[in-house]
Amino acid sequence: MTKRAYNFNAGPAALPLEVLQQAQEQFVDYHGAGMSIMEMSHRSALYEQVNNEARDLLRELFGIPDNYQVLLLQGGASTQFASIPMNLLQPGKTGSYVMTGSWADKAYKEAKLFGEAAIAASSEEFKFNRIPDLSSIALPDNAAYLHITSNETIEGTQFQAYPDTAGVPLIADMSSDILCRPVDVSKFGMIYAGAQKNLGPSGVTIVIIRDDLAANSPKTIPTMLRYDTHAKNDSLYNTPPSFSVYMVTLVLKWLKEKGGVAGMEQFNRDKTKLIYDTIDNSGGFYRGFADPASRSLMNITFRIHSEELEKLFVKESEAAGFVGLKGHRSVGGLRASTYNAVPLESCQALAQFMAEFQKRHG
Ligand SMILES: *Cc1c(COP(=O)(O)O)cnc(C)c1O
Helix, strand or coil, X not given: CCCCCEECCCCCCCCCHHHHHHHHHCCCCCXXXXXXXXXXXXXXXXXXXXXXXXXXXXXXXXXXXXXXEEEEECCHHHHHHHHHHHHHCCCCCEEEEEECCHHHHHHHHHHHCCCEEEEEEECHHHCCCCCCCHHHCCCCCCEEXXXXXXXXXXXXXXXXXXXXXXXXXXXXXXXXXXXXXXXXXXXXXXXXEECCCCCCCCCCEEEEEEHHHHCCCCCCCCHHHCHHHHHHCCCCCCCCCHHHHHHHHHHHHHHHHCCHHHHHHHHHHHHHHHHHHHHHCCCCCEEEXXXXXXXXXXEXXXXXXXXXXXXXXXXXXXXXXXXXXXXXXXXXXXXXXCCCCCCHXXXXXXXXXXXXXXXXXX
16 A cells, blocks of 8 residues: 555645546556557547546536536636636726635736726635625626635635625636535636646646636737637647646546535535534634634634644644645644545544644643
């Protein structure tokens, strides 16, 4: 048996062991072609199958309606921060943003480079430890869209329900929680996600966009940044990140076998309960950063009363085989990322380690 770390990395993050092993088996000779998928033309029949399979599986597992495009792009979610206003923020309109933390702020700042952008609701007064009340969202009359960050990876907060926007396209950055639970995709104008947290390795970015929004890019923006370019060309306008897309297909097949997104939600609830319960039952030794009503299924953020102890926690956890438990440098503290592919055993081991650490140092 290969020795595997208890991997709680925030991204790139854990992949299912079965997927890695399958990729290993096919690494040198993909389906008898005598070459790796990486060495193959992206115009070949074999790669076309991979390209179609990735999009079909996403449609099936996420319940994406027929009037949406599924695009496989490059540049990460960070490029989408700019592509969204370039494609969808018309002159005279306002791009509205719900300010929930670090990633929402980056998306908002890119929009300001292109046009009018405004904050429709914010939890800054709570240091972003929660998702703002949906009822506090104020959409201007000329809103081009409302942008939300479904899961704030750094703060560890997650929308528990999505806002009703009365016809204004709702756009969600789901980079760190796509396919972690069922979502009614028809409520959204667009959903996007970098793959490296919940879908596969880095290199490919998923964009799910309603047909009417994909068809209206202004003629003045660069070809590669236009949604209609990729929609018209089945995401094969230029050379795609073929190995990453292939890995995504393996992850999606694994997810389907595990009961699809409904199965994932239960699995993720079981996993995170182990760790949130440990925090809540620690008599204040551990303190969750996120307000309980906004707690994330994907990133558990917590603190210990002294920074010295937090440093010691990281050090001792690493010696015990845990990886990635240090909080993001911008907020400090500790963070366990429990994406779909993180096994239950890792979470059981972490809960046990946390209890023992408290016994030793509490
Ligand atoms: C990681 C992350 C990003 C950035 O993704 P890149 O693919 O590195 O550009 C954006 N938004 C959220 C919510 C993230 O977690």
